[in-house]
Amino acid sequence: MSDAPVGETQLSVLLSTLQPELHPDTFVFVTLPTSHVPDDLEPVCQFREAEGLTLIVPQAQAAQAQLSYQYPCRMITLTVHSSLAAVGMLAAITQALATEGISTNVVSAYFHDHLFVACNRVEATLDCLARLAATALDP
Structure with a gap:
């Protein structure tokens, strides 16, 4: 097996190609005292x-x-294939969102990163991400 990063690592490329996609469902966070997931639940993350x-x-x-x-909250998937070893992408995103007063819970998976944002802040989040992507390649 190779230790070479899989996916994009260059910050300007990552930010300029975020390509966010909004999932249609509303999601919530649940906590259970056991490690057993009830059969009627299909978590996107545990x-x-x-x-x-x-x-x-x-x-x-x-x-x-x-x-x-x-x-x-709603789930916004950043469809750019970011490397698990990429440096700075989530820091730039969360800083931009924080400047707008937008809370986000981030989940990083193998291929993509997923932002969970309050339902009433979805449009503001998408606008913020679009501005960030548009300016990412500027020196």
Whole structure:
């Protein structure tokens, strides 16, 4: 196996080709005291913490399962194939969003990064990402 990075690593290329895609569902964060995921849930992400299992699931599934949840949000996938070793992309994105007063919870996966933003801040987030991409190649 090679240790060479897979995916893009050049920051200006990453930022100029973010190509965000908005997922149609509303997602929520759920925590469970066990590591077992109920059969009626299809999480897009799960993470074990000392306090319990955190799941990110469609809000409709959490409601159907009568689970308590937090942070109704939308998922924006950055379709650029960023390397797991890329430096600075998420820092630039979160700084730009912070300047706009936009909270984001970021999940990095093998191929893409995913931003979870409050439902009422989706358009502002997409606008911010478009501005960031447009200026990324400027010296």
